[in-house]
Amino acid sequence: MSTKEEKILQTYFGYETFRPGQMETINHILQMNNTLAVMPTGGGKSLCYQIPGLSLNGTAIIISPLISLMKDQVDALQSLGISATYINSSLSSAEQQTRLQDISAGRYKFVYVAPERFDSGYFINVVKRIKLSLVAFDEAHCISQWGHDFRPSYRSIVPNLQKLNNIPVFVALTATATEEVISDIQQLLHINHVINTGFERENLSFHVVKGKDKATYVRSFIDEHKEESGIIYTATRKQADSLFDQLTRRGVNVAKYHAGLSEQERKEVQSAFIHDEKSIMVATNAFGMGIDKSNVRYVIHYAMPMNIESYYQEAGRAGRDGEHSDCILLFSPQDTQLQKFLIEQSLMEEGAKQGEYRKLQAMINYCHTHGCLTTFILDYFNDSVEKKACGRCSNCVERQEKSEITEEAQMILSCIKRMGERFGVGMTAKVLKGSKDKKIKDFRLDKISTYGILSAYTEKELTEWIHFLIAEQLISTEESRFPTLKLNQNSVEVLKGKRQVWMYTTPLPIGEEADYQ
Numbered sequence: 001m002s003t004k005e006e007k008i009l010q011t012y013f014g015y016e017t018f019r020p021g022q023m024e025t026i027n028h029i030l031q032m033n034n035t036l037a038v039m040p041t042g043g044g045k046s047l048c049y050q051i052p053g054l055s056l057n058g059t060a061i062i063i064s065p066l067i068s069l070m071k072d073q074v075d076a077l078q079s080l081g082i083s084a085t086y087i088n089s090s091l092s093s094a095e096q097q098t099r100l101q102d103i104s105a106g107r108y109k110f111v112y113v114a115p116e117r118f119d120s121g122y123f124i125n126v127v128k129r130i131k132l133s134l135v136a137f138d139e140a141h142c143i144s145q146w147g148h149d150f151r152p153s154y155r156s157i158v159p160n161l162q163k164l165n166n167i168p169v170f171v172a173l174t175a176t177a178t179e180e181v182i183s184d185i186q187q188l189l190h191i192n193h194v195i196n197t198g199f200e201r202e203n204l205s206f207h208v209v210k211g212k213d214k215a216t217y218v219r220s221f222i223d224e225h226k227e228e229s230g231i232i233y234t235a236t237r238k239q240a241d242s243l244f245d246q247l248t249r250r251g252v253n254v255a256k257y258h259a260g261l262s263e264q265e266r267k268e269v270q271s272a273f274i275h276d277e278k279s280i281m282v283a284t285n286a287f288g289m290g291i292d293k294s295n296v297r298y299v300i301h302y303a304m305p306m307n308i309e310s311y312y313q314e315a316g317r318a319g320r321d322g323e324h325s326d327c328i329l330l331f332s333p334q335d336t337q338l339q340k341f342l343i344e345q346s347l348m349e350e351g352a353k354q355g356e357y358r359k360l361q362a363m364i365n366y367c368h369t370h371g372c373l374t375t376f377i378l379d380y381f382n383d384s385v386e387k388k389a390c391g392r393c394s395n396c397v398e399r400q401e402k403s404e405i406t407e408e409a410q411m412i413l414s415c416i417k418r419m420g421e422r423f424g425v426g427m428t429a430k431v432l433k434g435s436k437d438k439k440i441k442d443f444r445l446d447k448i449s450t451y452g453i454l455s456a457y458t459e460k461e462l463t464e465w466i467h468f469l470i471a472e473q474l475i476s477t478e479e480s481r482f483p484t485l486k487l488n489q490n491s492v493e494v495l496k497g498k499r500q501v502w503m504y505t506t507p508l509p510i511g512e513e514a515d516y517q
Protein backbone atom coordinates (compact mmCIF):
# COMPACT_ATOMS: atom_id res chain seq x y z
CA MET A 1 0.00 0.00 0.00
CA SER A 2 1.39 3.40 -0.81
CA THR A 3 1.59 6.27 1.62
CA LYS A 4 0.07 9.64 0.89
CA GLU A 5 3.51 10.86 -0.15
CA GLU A 6 4.04 7.96 -2.55
CA LYS A 7 0.69 8.78 -4.10
CA ILE A 8 1.83 12.38 -4.61
CA LEU A 9 5.06 11.06 -6.19
CA GLN A 10 3.04 8.93 -8.59
CA THR A 11 0.15 11.21 -9.43
CA TYR A 12 1.89 14.58 -9.63
CA PHE A 13 5.37 13.61 -10.72
CA GLY A 14 4.77 10.29 -12.47
CA TYR A 15 7.57 8.39 -10.67
CA GLU A 16 7.04 4.97 -9.14
CA THR A 17 9.54 4.86 -6.29
CA PHE A 18 11.59 7.21 -4.16
CA ARG A 19 15.28 7.61 -4.73
CA PRO A 20 17.70 6.98 -1.84
CA GLY A 21 17.25 9.49 0.96
CA GLN A 22 14.08 11.11 -0.41
CA MET A 23 11.58 9.23 1.73
CA GLU A 24 13.61 9.73 4.90
CA THR A 25 14.02 13.46 4.27
CA ILE A 26 10.32 13.84 3.53
CA ASN A 27 9.35 11.98 6.70
CA HIS A 28 11.54 14.17 8.87
CA ILE A 29 10.08 17.31 7.36
CA LEU A 30 6.55 16.08 7.84
CA GLN A 31 7.38 15.50 11.50
CA MET A 32 8.45 19.16 11.62
CA ASN A 33 12.13 18.39 12.17
CA ASN A 34 14.53 20.86 10.64
CA THR A 35 16.36 18.70 8.11
CA LEU A 36 19.46 18.87 5.91
CA ALA A 37 19.55 16.64 2.82
CA VAL A 38 22.97 16.03 1.27
CA MET A 39 22.53 14.28 -2.05
CA PRO A 40 24.53 14.21 -5.26
CA THR A 41 23.59 16.39 -8.19
CA GLY A 42 20.68 14.81 -9.97
CA GLY A 43 19.80 12.90 -6.81
CA GLY A 44 16.35 14.44 -6.68
CA LYS A 45 16.61 17.07 -3.97
CA SER A 46 13.72 19.20 -5.26
CA LEU A 47 11.15 16.50 -4.55
CA CYS A 48 12.36 16.38 -0.94
CA TYR A 49 10.67 19.71 -0.24
CA GLN A 50 8.12 19.70 -3.05
CA ILE A 51 6.30 16.64 -1.74
CA PRO A 52 6.00 17.92 1.85
CA GLY A 53 5.04 21.31 0.38
CA LEU A 54 2.14 19.62 -1.40
CA SER A 55 1.25 17.46 1.54
CA LEU A 56 1.18 20.24 4.14
CA ASN A 57 -1.17 23.21 4.28
CA GLY A 58 0.17 26.65 3.43
CA THR A 59 2.85 28.12 1.17
CA ALA A 60 6.41 26.82 0.89
CA ILE A 61 9.11 29.46 0.47
CA ILE A 62 12.21 28.27 -1.35
CA ILE A 63 15.28 30.44 -1.08
CA SER A 64 17.59 29.94 -4.00
CA PRO A 65 20.67 31.87 -5.07
CA LEU A 66 20.05 30.87 -8.67
CA ILE A 67 17.81 33.30 -10.46
CA SER A 68 18.21 31.33 -13.69
CA LEU A 69 16.90 28.17 -12.08
CA MET A 70 13.90 29.71 -10.34
CA LYS A 71 11.96 30.21 -13.52
CA ASP A 72 12.68 26.66 -14.70
CA GLN A 73 11.52 25.21 -11.38
CA VAL A 74 8.36 27.30 -11.40
CA ASP A 75 7.60 26.41 -15.04
CA ALA A 76 8.08 22.72 -14.22
CA LEU A 77 5.70 22.88 -11.25
CA GLN A 78 3.11 24.86 -13.21
CA SER A 79 3.20 22.31 -16.02
CA LEU A 80 2.23 19.69 -13.42
CA GLY A 81 -0.74 21.84 -12.42
CA ILE A 82 0.87 23.06 -9.17
CA SER A 83 0.53 26.74 -8.25
CA ALA A 84 3.98 28.29 -8.03
CA THR A 85 5.68 31.59 -8.64
CA TYR A 86 8.97 33.39 -8.11
CA ILE A 87 10.04 36.87 -7.18
CA ASN A 88 13.42 38.24 -8.10
CA SER A 89 15.10 41.29 -9.56
CA SER A 90 14.36 40.19 -13.12
CA LEU A 91 10.69 41.22 -12.69
CA SER A 92 9.33 44.75 -13.03
CA SER A 93 8.19 46.30 -9.78
CA ALA A 94 4.56 46.24 -10.98
CA GLU A 95 4.86 42.50 -11.62
CA GLN A 96 6.48 41.97 -8.23
CA GLN A 97 3.61 43.86 -6.62
CA THR A 98 0.98 41.70 -8.31
CA ARG A 99 2.74 38.51 -7.28
CA LEU A 100 3.09 39.72 -3.70
CA GLN A 101 -0.63 40.36 -3.55
CA ASP A 102 -1.32 36.86 -4.79
CA ILE A 103 1.11 35.47 -2.22
CA SER A 104 -0.72 37.44 0.52
CA ALA A 105 -3.94 35.87 -0.64
CA GLY A 106 -2.36 32.42 -0.21
CA ARG A 107 -2.68 31.57 -3.91
CA TYR A 108 0.61 29.70 -4.21
CA LYS A 109 1.87 26.40 -2.84
CA PHE A 110 5.47 27.32 -3.79
CA VAL A 111 7.23 30.66 -3.90
CA TYR A 112 10.86 30.83 -5.04
CA VAL A 113 12.86 33.87 -3.91
CA ALA A 114 16.45 35.10 -3.94
CA PRO A 115 17.97 35.70 -0.49
CA GLU A 116 18.02 39.47 -1.05
CA ARG A 117 14.21 39.45 -0.84
CA PHE A 118 14.50 39.14 2.92
CA ASP A 119 16.23 42.52 3.07
CA SER A 120 12.87 44.04 2.18
CA GLY A 121 10.64 44.87 5.15
CA TYR A 122 7.64 44.80 2.87
CA PHE A 123 8.32 41.25 1.74
CA ILE A 124 8.92 40.12 5.32
CA ASN A 125 5.58 41.62 6.32
CA VAL A 126 3.82 39.66 3.60
CA VAL A 127 5.53 36.43 4.66
CA LYS A 128 4.68 37.10 8.32
CA ARG A 129 0.99 37.18 7.59
CA ILE A 130 0.56 34.06 5.48
CA LYS A 131 0.36 30.44 6.48
CA LEU A 132 3.66 28.76 5.67
CA SER A 133 4.26 25.06 5.14
CA LEU A 134 8.06 25.17 5.20
CA VAL A 135 11.09 27.25 4.28
CA ALA A 136 13.70 25.56 2.11
CA PHE A 137 17.30 26.64 1.46
CA ASP A 138 18.41 25.32 -1.88
CA GLU A 139 22.19 25.17 -2.50
CA ALA A 140 22.58 25.47 1.25
CA HIS A 141 26.40 25.33 1.11
CA CYS A 142 26.26 28.98 -0.04
CA ILE A 143 25.26 29.84 3.50
CA SER A 144 28.55 28.63 4.95
CA GLN A 145 31.77 30.54 4.87
CA TRP A 146 33.55 27.19 4.63
CA GLY A 147 31.63 26.42 1.46
CA HIS A 148 33.25 26.99 -1.92
CA ASP A 149 30.54 29.39 -2.98
CA PHE A 150 29.88 31.43 0.13
CA ARG A 151 27.30 34.17 -0.37
CA PRO A 152 27.17 36.63 2.50
CA SER A 153 23.64 37.71 1.50
CA TYR A 154 22.57 34.12 2.08
CA ARG A 155 23.93 33.97 5.58
CA SER A 156 22.85 37.43 6.63
CA ILE A 157 19.14 36.70 6.17
CA VAL A 158 19.12 33.88 8.72
CA PRO A 159 18.63 36.16 11.77
CA ASN A 160 15.78 37.95 9.96
CA LEU A 161 14.14 34.65 9.17
CA GLN A 162 14.49 33.41 12.70
CA LYS A 163 12.52 36.41 13.90
CA LEU A 164 9.53 35.21 11.91
CA ASN A 165 7.62 32.97 14.23
CA ASN A 166 5.40 31.38 11.63
CA ILE A 167 8.00 29.11 10.01
CA PRO A 168 7.05 25.54 10.89
CA VAL A 169 10.19 23.85 9.59
CA PHE A 170 13.48 24.55 7.81
CA VAL A 171 14.83 22.35 5.05
CA ALA A 172 18.36 22.72 3.69
CA LEU A 173 19.61 21.00 0.54
CA THR A 174 23.04 20.71 -0.96
CA ALA A 175 25.11 18.46 -3.21
CA THR A 176 28.46 19.51 -1.87
CA ALA A 177 29.24 19.55 1.77
CA THR A 178 32.30 18.79 3.80
CA GLU A 179 31.90 18.12 7.50
CA GLU A 180 32.68 21.75 8.27
CA VAL A 181 29.93 22.94 5.95
CA ILE A 182 27.42 20.43 7.26
CA SER A 183 27.98 21.46 10.86
CA ASP A 184 27.89 25.15 9.92
CA ILE A 185 24.52 24.71 8.20
CA GLN A 186 23.25 22.68 11.15
CA GLN A 187 24.23 25.34 13.65
CA LEU A 188 22.85 28.25 11.69
CA LEU A 189 19.49 26.68 10.99
CA HIS A 190 19.18 24.61 14.16
CA ILE A 191 19.13 21.36 12.24
CA ASN A 192 19.27 18.06 14.10
CA HIS A 193 18.52 15.71 11.25
CA VAL A 194 20.96 15.19 8.42
CA ILE A 195 20.22 12.78 5.58
CA ASN A 196 23.44 12.12 3.74
CA THR A 197 23.18 9.67 0.86
CA GLY A 198 26.83 9.99 -0.06
CA PHE A 199 28.15 11.65 -3.14
CA GLU A 200 28.99 8.85 -5.46
CA ARG A 201 27.55 9.15 -8.92
CA GLU A 202 27.96 5.78 -10.48
CA ASN A 203 27.45 6.97 -14.03
CA LEU A 204 30.47 9.30 -13.96
CA SER A 205 34.00 8.18 -14.90
CA PHE A 206 36.79 10.46 -13.74
CA HIS A 207 40.04 10.82 -15.66
CA VAL A 208 43.22 12.77 -15.05
CA VAL A 209 45.31 13.39 -18.15
CA LYS A 210 48.88 14.57 -17.67
CA GLY A 211 51.65 15.49 -20.01
CA LYS A 212 49.59 15.74 -23.18
CA ASP A 213 49.19 18.78 -25.38
CA LYS A 214 45.81 20.02 -24.21
CA ALA A 215 44.59 21.52 -27.47
CA THR A 216 45.45 18.36 -29.41
CA TYR A 217 43.79 16.21 -26.77
CA VAL A 218 40.58 18.24 -26.91
CA ARG A 219 40.49 18.22 -30.70
CA SER A 220 40.80 14.46 -30.92
CA PHE A 221 38.36 13.91 -28.06
CA ILE A 222 35.78 16.04 -29.84
CA ASP A 223 36.40 14.20 -33.12
CA GLU A 224 35.67 10.92 -31.34
CA HIS A 225 32.57 12.27 -29.62
CA LYS A 226 30.79 14.02 -32.45
CA GLU A 227 27.16 14.87 -31.80
CA GLU A 228 27.62 14.59 -28.05
CA SER A 229 27.03 17.49 -25.74
CA GLY A 230 29.91 18.61 -23.52
CA ILE A 231 31.31 21.44 -21.45
CA ILE A 232 34.96 22.49 -21.52
CA TYR A 233 35.95 24.61 -18.54
CA THR A 234 38.96 26.89 -18.89
CA ALA A 235 40.77 28.69 -16.07
CA THR A 236 40.62 32.17 -17.61
CA ARG A 237 38.54 34.15 -20.08
CA LYS A 238 41.55 34.45 -22.35
CA GLN A 239 41.90 30.68 -22.46
CA ALA A 240 38.16 30.36 -23.22
CA ASP A 241 38.42 32.89 -26.07
CA SER A 242 41.41 31.19 -27.60
CA LEU A 243 40.03 27.65 -27.39
CA PHE A 244 36.69 28.84 -28.75
CA ASP A 245 38.45 30.47 -31.74
CA GLN A 246 40.50 27.35 -32.42
CA LEU A 247 37.49 25.06 -32.36
CA THR A 248 35.34 27.43 -34.39
CA ARG A 249 38.05 27.54 -37.07
CA ARG A 250 37.84 23.74 -37.22
CA GLY A 251 34.12 23.94 -37.83
CA VAL A 252 33.10 22.60 -34.41
CA ASN A 253 29.60 23.61 -33.31
CA VAL A 254 30.80 25.41 -30.20
CA ALA A 255 29.59 28.28 -28.00
CA LYS A 256 31.44 30.24 -25.34
CA TYR A 257 30.42 31.74 -22.04
CA HIS A 258 32.27 33.94 -19.58
CA ALA A 259 31.73 36.99 -17.44
CA GLY A 260 33.22 39.25 -20.12
CA LEU A 261 30.16 38.80 -22.35
CA SER A 262 27.06 40.94 -22.07
CA GLU A 263 24.11 39.55 -20.18
CA GLN A 264 22.18 39.25 -23.43
CA GLU A 265 24.98 37.30 -25.12
CA ARG A 266 25.25 35.00 -22.14
CA LYS A 267 21.52 34.33 -22.16
CA GLU A 268 21.59 33.51 -25.85
CA VAL A 269 24.51 31.09 -25.76
CA GLN A 270 23.17 29.39 -22.65
CA SER A 271 19.84 28.84 -24.32
CA ALA A 272 21.51 27.60 -27.54
CA PHE A 273 23.47 25.06 -25.51
CA ILE A 274 20.51 23.91 -23.45
CA HIS A 275 18.41 23.42 -26.55
CA ASP A 276 21.17 21.44 -28.30
CA GLU A 277 21.68 24.06 -31.02
CA LYS A 278 25.30 24.22 -29.87
CA SER A 279 26.80 20.93 -28.81
CA ILE A 280 29.86 22.19 -26.91
CA MET A 281 30.22 25.01 -24.43
CA VAL A 282 33.66 26.47 -23.75
CA ALA A 283 33.35 28.44 -20.55
CA THR A 284 34.92 29.74 -17.40
CA ASN A 285 33.45 28.80 -14.04
CA ALA A 286 30.96 31.65 -14.52
CA PHE A 287 28.94 29.09 -16.44
CA GLY A 288 26.89 26.42 -14.84
CA MET A 289 25.35 27.33 -11.52
CA GLY A 290 21.79 26.39 -12.13
CA ILE A 291 22.24 24.85 -15.54
CA ASP A 292 19.90 21.90 -15.60
CA LYS A 293 20.84 20.17 -18.83
CA SER A 294 20.47 16.46 -18.50
CA ASN A 295 22.39 15.09 -21.50
CA VAL A 296 25.86 16.57 -20.98
CA ARG A 297 28.03 13.57 -21.88
CA TYR A 298 31.39 15.00 -20.82
CA VAL A 299 32.96 17.81 -18.84
CA ILE A 300 36.58 18.56 -19.65
CA HIS A 301 38.62 20.82 -17.39
CA TYR A 302 41.22 22.44 -19.58
CA ALA A 303 43.11 23.38 -16.43
CA MET A 304 43.01 22.26 -12.83
CA PRO A 305 40.43 24.17 -10.77
CA MET A 306 41.25 25.63 -7.37
CA ASN A 307 39.68 22.99 -5.17
CA ILE A 308 37.87 19.68 -5.19
CA GLU A 309 34.55 21.24 -4.19
CA SER A 310 34.48 23.35 -7.37
CA TYR A 311 35.81 20.47 -9.43
CA TYR A 312 33.17 18.00 -8.28
CA GLN A 313 30.41 20.50 -8.75
CA GLU A 314 31.52 21.51 -12.24
CA ALA A 315 32.36 17.97 -13.36
CA GLY A 316 29.05 16.87 -11.85
CA ARG A 317 27.16 18.78 -14.51
CA ALA A 318 27.80 15.75 -16.70
CA GLY A 319 25.28 12.93 -16.77
CA ARG A 320 22.37 14.33 -14.82
CA ASP A 321 20.19 11.91 -16.80
CA GLY A 322 22.00 8.97 -15.21
CA GLU A 323 23.68 7.88 -18.47
CA HIS A 324 27.40 7.14 -18.58
CA SER A 325 29.47 10.32 -18.82
CA ASP A 326 33.13 11.33 -18.60
CA CYS A 327 34.82 13.95 -16.41
CA ILE A 328 38.31 14.69 -17.65
CA LEU A 329 40.88 16.91 -16.02
CA LEU A 330 43.81 18.01 -18.18
CA PHE A 331 46.65 18.74 -15.81
CA SER A 332 49.85 20.66 -16.33
CA PRO A 333 52.22 22.01 -13.66
CA GLN A 334 51.48 25.58 -14.78
CA ASP A 335 47.90 25.12 -13.51
CA THR A 336 49.24 25.01 -9.97
CA GLN A 337 51.09 28.27 -10.46
CA LEU A 338 47.99 29.98 -11.82
CA GLN A 339 45.82 28.92 -8.90
CA LYS A 340 48.47 30.02 -6.40
CA PHE A 341 48.67 33.36 -8.15
CA LEU A 342 44.89 33.75 -7.90
CA ILE A 343 44.95 32.99 -4.17
CA GLU A 344 47.83 35.44 -3.63
CA GLN A 345 46.01 38.15 -5.60
CA SER A 346 42.75 37.73 -3.71
CA LEU A 347 41.79 40.04 -0.88
CA MET A 348 41.38 37.21 1.59
CA GLU A 349 42.92 37.39 5.02
CA GLU A 350 45.99 35.30 5.76
CA GLY A 351 44.01 32.60 7.59
CA ALA A 352 41.55 32.22 4.74
CA LYS A 353 44.40 32.05 2.24
CA GLN A 354 45.94 29.21 4.18
CA GLY A 355 42.62 27.39 3.97
CA GLU A 356 42.61 27.91 0.20
CA TYR A 357 46.16 26.56 -0.08
CA ARG A 358 45.12 23.50 1.87
CA LYS A 359 42.23 22.89 -0.51
CA LEU A 360 44.45 23.53 -3.52
CA GLN A 361 46.95 20.96 -2.22
CA ALA A 362 44.16 18.37 -2.07
CA MET A 363 43.31 19.21 -5.69
CA ILE A 364 46.97 18.78 -6.67
CA ASN A 365 47.06 15.48 -4.80
CA TYR A 366 44.03 14.33 -6.80
CA CYS A 367 46.07 14.89 -9.95
CA HIS A 368 48.97 12.82 -8.61
CA THR A 369 47.35 9.99 -6.72
CA HIS A 370 47.67 6.50 -8.11
CA GLY A 371 44.62 5.34 -6.19
CA CYS A 372 41.00 5.30 -7.35
CA LEU A 373 39.93 8.85 -8.27
CA THR A 374 36.32 8.31 -7.23
CA THR A 375 37.41 7.06 -3.81
CA PHE A 376 39.77 10.03 -3.47
CA ILE A 377 36.89 12.47 -4.01
CA LEU A 378 34.52 10.61 -1.70
CA ASP A 379 37.18 10.48 1.02
CA TYR A 380 37.75 14.21 0.62
CA PHE A 381 34.10 14.83 1.41
CA ASN A 382 34.28 12.38 4.30
CA ASP A 383 31.67 10.35 2.58
CA SER A 384 30.77 7.78 5.17
CA VAL A 385 29.25 5.32 2.72
CA GLU A 386 31.45 2.23 2.35
CA LYS A 387 33.50 2.26 -0.82
CA LYS A 388 35.72 0.17 -3.01
CA ALA A 389 37.74 1.13 -6.09
CA CYS A 390 35.25 2.28 -8.74
CA GLY A 391 36.73 0.35 -11.66
CA ARG A 392 35.76 3.23 -13.97
CA CYS A 393 38.25 6.06 -13.41
CA SER A 394 41.48 6.46 -15.36
CA ASN A 395 43.56 5.16 -12.45
CA CYS A 396 41.42 2.03 -12.12
CA VAL A 397 41.30 1.38 -15.85
CA GLU A 398 44.80 2.32 -16.98
CA ARG A 399 46.71 0.65 -14.18
CA GLN A 400 49.87 -0.96 -15.42
CA GLU A 401 52.66 -2.71 -13.57
CA LYS A 402 53.08 -1.99 -9.90
CA SER A 403 56.66 -1.48 -8.82
CA GLU A 404 58.24 -1.05 -5.44
CA ILE A 405 60.00 2.26 -4.84
CA THR A 406 60.60 1.99 -1.10
CA GLU A 407 64.33 2.56 -1.42
CA GLU A 408 63.93 5.60 -3.63
CA ALA A 409 61.25 6.94 -1.30
CA GLN A 410 63.66 6.55 1.63
CA MET A 411 66.28 8.53 -0.28
CA ILE A 412 63.80 11.28 -1.04
CA LEU A 413 62.63 11.43 2.58
CA SER A 414 66.13 11.53 4.01
CA CYS A 415 67.02 14.25 1.54
CA ILE A 416 64.08 16.33 2.80
CA LYS A 417 65.32 15.74 6.35
CA ARG A 418 68.87 16.75 5.47
CA MET A 419 67.63 19.88 3.73
CA GLY A 420 66.19 20.88 7.09
CA GLU A 421 62.54 20.53 5.95
CA ARG A 422 62.84 24.10 4.68
CA PHE A 423 62.38 23.66 0.92
CA GLY A 424 59.70 22.78 -1.62
CA VAL A 425 59.29 20.16 -4.34
CA GLY A 426 61.41 21.94 -6.98
CA MET A 427 64.51 22.41 -4.83
CA THR A 428 64.29 18.89 -3.41
CA ALA A 429 64.14 17.40 -6.92
CA LYS A 430 67.18 19.48 -7.92
CA VAL A 431 69.21 18.30 -4.93
CA LEU A 432 68.29 14.66 -5.58
CA LYS A 433 69.29 15.09 -9.21
CA GLY A 434 72.53 16.84 -8.29
CA SER A 435 71.65 19.99 -10.21
CA LYS A 436 74.24 22.71 -10.71
CA ASP A 437 71.60 25.39 -10.17
CA LYS A 438 73.01 28.52 -8.50
CA LYS A 439 70.40 28.44 -5.74
CA ILE A 440 71.61 24.99 -4.71
CA LYS A 441 75.14 26.32 -4.32
CA ASP A 442 73.93 29.46 -2.53
CA PHE A 443 72.22 27.33 0.11
CA ARG A 444 75.21 24.93 0.19
CA LEU A 445 72.83 22.08 -0.58
CA ASP A 446 75.48 20.52 -2.81
CA LYS A 447 77.39 19.66 0.36
CA ILE A 448 74.75 17.37 1.88
CA SER A 449 75.07 13.61 1.56
CA THR A 450 71.92 13.12 -0.48
CA TYR A 451 73.03 15.58 -3.18
CA GLY A 452 72.81 13.74 -6.51
CA ILE A 453 71.73 10.51 -4.84
CA LEU A 454 69.08 9.89 -7.50
CA SER A 455 70.98 11.43 -10.41
CA ALA A 456 70.01 8.52 -12.66
CA TYR A 457 66.51 9.97 -12.93
CA THR A 458 65.37 13.17 -14.60
CA GLU A 459 64.28 16.14 -12.52
CA LYS A 460 60.84 15.68 -13.96
CA GLU A 461 60.62 12.08 -12.80
CA LEU A 462 61.80 13.06 -9.35
CA THR A 463 59.27 15.87 -9.20
CA GLU A 464 56.53 13.46 -10.14
CA TRP A 465 57.65 11.01 -7.45
CA ILE A 466 57.65 13.68 -4.77
CA HIS A 467 54.14 14.74 -5.79
CA PHE A 468 53.09 11.11 -5.66
CA LEU A 469 54.52 10.77 -2.13
CA ILE A 470 52.63 13.93 -1.08
CA ALA A 471 49.42 12.60 -2.60
CA GLU A 472 49.90 9.36 -0.65
CA GLN A 473 50.49 11.42 2.52
CA LEU A 474 53.98 10.08 2.96
CA ILE A 475 55.22 13.68 2.94
CA SER A 476 53.39 16.66 4.44
CA THR A 477 53.32 20.15 2.98
CA GLU A 478 52.79 23.51 4.54
CA GLU A 479 49.75 25.56 3.58
CA SER A 480 51.37 28.44 1.79
CA ARG A 481 52.26 29.71 -1.63
CA PHE A 482 55.62 27.95 -1.61
CA PRO A 483 54.89 24.92 0.53
CA THR A 484 57.91 23.42 2.21
CA LEU A 485 58.11 19.66 2.54
CA LYS A 486 57.96 18.09 6.00
CA LEU A 487 58.25 14.56 7.25
CA ASN A 488 55.35 13.01 9.16
CA GLN A 489 54.56 9.80 11.00
CA ASN A 490 54.12 7.93 7.72
CA SER A 491 57.51 9.13 6.46
CA VAL A 492 59.13 7.84 9.64
CA GLU A 493 57.57 4.42 9.05
CA VAL A 494 58.97 4.34 5.52
CA LEU A 495 62.40 5.45 6.72
CA LYS A 496 62.44 2.73 9.37
CA GLY A 497 61.49 0.12 6.77
CA LYS A 498 58.15 -0.57 8.43
CA ARG A 499 56.22 0.48 5.41
CA GLN A 500 56.73 -0.26 1.73
CA VAL A 501 56.00 2.15 -1.08
CA TRP A 502 54.53 0.92 -4.36
CA MET A 503 53.63 2.93 -7.37
CA TYR A 504 51.94 2.18 -10.65
CA THR A 505 54.16 2.80 -13.59
CA THR A 506 52.10 5.33 -15.45
CA PRO A 507 53.46 7.28 -18.40
CA LEU A 508 55.45 10.25 -17.16
CA PRO A 509 54.57 13.77 -18.20
CA ILE A 510 56.10 14.85 -21.45
CA GLY A 511 56.05 18.17 -23.23
CA GLU A 512 56.06 20.85 -20.59
CA GLU A 513 58.93 21.47 -18.23
CA ALA A 514 58.04 20.83 -14.61
CA ASP A 515 58.15 24.06 -12.69
CA TYR A 516 56.68 23.15 -9.35
CA GLN A 517 57.81 25.19 -6.41
Ligand code: ADP
Pocket residue numbers: 015016017018019022039040041042043044045046047
Ligand atom coordinates in the same frame (compact mmCIF):
# COMPACT_ATOMS: atom_id res chain seq x y z
P1 ADP B 1 19.09 17.74 -7.73
O1 ADP B 1 18.42 19.03 -7.34
O2 ADP B 1 19.34 16.84 -6.57
O3 ADP B 1 20.31 17.92 -8.58
P2 ADP B 1 16.64 17.29 -9.14
O4 ADP B 1 15.74 17.52 -8.01
O5 ADP B 1 16.77 18.35 -10.18
O6 ADP B 1 18.09 16.91 -8.62
O7 ADP B 1 16.27 15.91 -9.82
C1 ADP B 1 17.00 15.41 -10.91
C2 ADP B 1 16.08 14.64 -11.85
O8 ADP B 1 15.65 13.43 -11.23
C3 ADP B 1 14.82 15.42 -12.18
O9 ADP B 1 14.57 15.26 -13.54
C4 ADP B 1 13.76 14.77 -11.31
O10 ADP B 1 12.48 14.90 -11.86
C5 ADP B 1 14.22 13.32 -11.28
N1 ADP B 1 13.75 12.59 -10.08
C6 ADP B 1 13.69 13.05 -8.83
N2 ADP B 1 13.20 12.11 -7.97
C7 ADP B 1 12.94 11.02 -8.74
C8 ADP B 1 12.41 9.71 -8.44
N3 ADP B 1 12.06 9.35 -7.21
N4 ADP B 1 12.28 8.85 -9.47
C9 ADP B 1 12.66 9.21 -10.73
N5 ADP B 1 13.15 10.43 -11.06
C10 ADP B 1 13.28 11.32 -10.09
